[in-house]
Amino acid sequence: MGESLFYAVLVGVALGLFYDFLRLFRLVLNDKFVLDFLFWIVSSIVVFCYFLIFNSGALRMINFIAVFIGFLLYIFTLGYATKQFESKLAKKLRLGLKKVKKRLKSFKKVLQSKSVIYYNIVANMKKHFSRKSKDDSNERENEKNEEELFL
Numbered sequence: 769m770g771e772s773l774f775y776a777v778l779v780g781v782a783l784g785l786f787y788d789f790l791r792l793f794r795l796v797l798n799d800k801f802v803l804d805f806l807f808w809i810v811s812s813i814v815v816f817c818y819f820l821i822f823n824s825g826a827l828r829m830i831n832f833i834a835v836f837i838g839f840l841l842y843i844f845t846l847g848y849a850t851k852q853f854e855s856k857l858a859k860k861l862r863l864g865l866k867k868v869k870k871r872l873k874s875f876k877k878v879l880q881s882k883s884v885i886y887y888n889i890v891a892n893m894k895k896h897f898s899r900k901s902k903d904d905s906n907e908r909e910n911e912k913n914e915e916e917l918f919l
Contacts, residue, residue, distance in 0.1 A: 771822075772822040772823060772831065773831070773834045776818065776822075776834030776838065777834050777835070777838035779814060779815065779835050779838060780834065780835040780836060780838020780840075780842070781838045781842045783811050783814060783815075783835070783838075783842075784838070784839045784841070784842025784843050785842060786807065786810060787807055787839075787843070787847075788843075788846075788847050788850060790803045790806065791851075791854060792857065792858060795854060795858035796858045796861045796862055796865065815832075818831075818835070819831065
């Protein structure tokens with residue numbers, strides 16, 4: 769029983785570490801719903817596996833409490849210490865993402881201008897060649913009509 773409680777606390781600490789990792793992405797991307805959903809899916813799978821391995825699938829409230837205590841233990845100790853570091857890092861990453869977005873927009877404009885030029889060239893060539901083929905077919909018909917007149 770003591771060993772399973774120890775591992776329950778370790779599972780809680782691991783979930784706290786994972787939550788802390790996702791917190792950085794939450795600060796950078798400002799997308800809380802998706803990342804929270806991801807955290808709850810992963811944490812439920814991890815806790816389910818814990819119960820299968822250490823309790824043969826039996827759900828005991830003491831183990832849930834131990835996981836929760838391990839989670840809180842991490843959040844209020846190491847999680848609190850890394851929170852300031854993560855916020856500074858998130859600011860730098862947001863600035864970097866803004867620069868990347870600006871570069872991608874300018875690159876997109878360059879690609880679009882090239883595709884517009886390509887489209888105009890192809891469209892003009894199609895018009896030019898389609899006119900020639902129509903003109904050629906009209907000339908052929910006229911030649912046939914002239915030949916018929918002479919015969």
